[in-house]
Amino acid sequence: xxxxxxxxxxxxxxxxxxxxxxxxxxxxxxxxxxxxxxxxxxxxxxxxxxxxxxxxxxxxxxxxxxxxxxxxxxxxxxxxxxxxxxxxxxxxxxxxxxxxxxxxxxxxxxxxxxxxxxxxxxxxxxxxxxxxxxxxxxxxxxxxxxxxxxxxxxxxxxxxxxxxxxxxxxxxxxxxxxxxxxxxxxxxxxxxxxxxxxxxxxxxxxxxxxx
Ligand SMILES: Nc1ncnc2c1ncn2[C@@H]1O[C@H](COP(=O)(O)OP(=O)(O)OP(=O)(O)O)[C@@H](O)[C@H]1O
Ligand SMILES: Cc1cn([C@H]2C[C@H](O)[C@@H](COP(=O)(O)O)O2)c(=O)[nH]c1=O
Numbered sequence: 681x682x683x684x685x686x687x688x689x690x691x692x693x694x695x696x697x698x699x700x701x702x703x704x705x706x707x708x709x710x711x712x713x714x715x716x717x718x719x720x721x722x723x724x725x726x727x728x729x730x731x732x733x734x735x736x737x738x739x740x741x742x743x744x745x746x747x748x749x750x751x752x753x754x755x756x757x758x759x760x761x762x763x764x765x766x767x768x769x770x771x772x773x774x775x776x777x778x779x780x781x782x783x784x785x786x787x788x789x790x791x792x793x794x795x796x797x798x799x800x801x802x803x804x805x806x807x808x809x810x811x812x813x814x815x816x817x818x819x820x821x822x823x824x825x826x827x828x829x830x831x832x833x834x835x836x837x838x839x840x841x842x843x844x845x846x847x848x849x850x851x852x853x854x855x856x857x858x859x860x861x862x863x864x865x866x867x868x869x870x871x872x873x874x875x876x877x878x879x880x881x882x883x884x885x886x887x888x889x890x891x
Contacts, residue, residue, distance in 0.1 A: 682713070684764030685889060686810075688775040690853060691818030692846045693839045694825035694832075695869045700816075700880050701773050707881070707890055708769045716763035719773035720751065724758045727751035735836040741787035745794060748779045749801045761804050769889075775812055776802065777856045782838065785852020786845050816883060817857055818876070820869035822846035 687704070689697040705715045721731040730751040734744060752775070763770045776798055783789045802810045822843045829839060857864040865883030869876060884890045 682767040684767050685769045685814075686760065686764060686772070686812045687769065687884075688772045688777065688812040688815045689818070690774060690777045690781070690815055691869065692781075692820065692822055692825050692849050692853075694829040695818035695820040696828070696873070696876060697816070697818045697869075698773065699873070700818075700877060701771055703877060704880060704884065705769075705771055707884075708771075711890060714766065714768045716759065716768045716770045718755070718759055718770065720755060720775055720778065721748055722751065723755040723760075723772075727755045730754075735838065738837070741783055741789040742793075744787065745779060745783040745789055745797065748783065749797045752776065752779075753801045756802065756804060756810060760810070761806050765806065772812070775815070777815055777817075777853060780856050781849045781852035785855070786838075786841070786849040788848070791855075812863065814865060814883065814887060815857075815863050816865045816867055816880060817853055818867050818869040819850070819853075822850060824870060 689701050691697050701717065705717050708715050720727070721734050722728045730747050733739075734747045734751070739747070760770055760772070779798075780791065780794055784791050784794050799809060804810055825846065826843055829835070833839075857866060865880075867876060867879045867883070871879075881890065
């Protein structure tokens with residue numbers, strides 16, 4: 681049976697990851713793979729309710745981290761693990777690196793507490809610590825990301841944060857990538873869309889997952 685693959689997409693708000701999630705799903709399907717396309721926070725009815733709270737209601741950093749991990753636990757058990765067990769390619773728009781980047785980097789919440797929560801939440805019957813096989817990290821200067829988002833949509837609680845917040849979020853992502861460089865494909869988001877897409881394809885092809 682084909683082994684499941686777990687790929688997450690990360691970056692500060694406005695870094696330009698979203699359209700590439702759909703395109704990568706189509707590339708895998710064109711080669712005969714079943715794809716589960718999902719997102720965090722969210723991906724199940726319960727986790728989508730938690731998403732609405734997390735993105736709209738004011739709360740302290742620990743509460744925010746707990747809501748993200750509660751949503752993740754439900755999503756992992758209901759969607760991600762069953763899909764990987766079937767042999768699907770799971771493409772997830774954000775996963776745990778976002779909690780380290782936003783709650784750890786952006787909000788300044790304790791990194792070691794997040795690591796403990798990660799170990800509890802991501803231990804399942806199938807894996808001692810479920811993590812993506814590949815994380816595509818879209819990197820873009822926060823000032824450019826803010827310009828791209830300006831006027832594009834009504835900002836949520838995170839998108840309304842100042843550029844300095846996203847500078848700390850980007851540093852949080854950098855810290856996660858430095859700790860586990862083999863898992864990360866770092867993509868320069870400050871390029872035309874097609875060049876970004878070619879970099880996405882290169883990261884997946886060099887692992888032998890797409891021809
Ligand atoms: N390579 C690019 N060059 C210029 N603009 C881009 C590029 N990629 C995306 N954009 C534009 O930037 C904005 C943000 O893109 P997108 O929604 O894909 O970002 P995102 O990383 O998914 O953000 P979020 O996580 O907040 O949803 C959109 O208006 C999109 O059209
Ligand atoms: C998983 C996760 C997400 N966030 C933040 C990051 C974004 O601002 C929103 C999600 O919005 P998107 O448009 O779907 O990217 O939530 C977070 O703060 N912590 C997390 O763990």
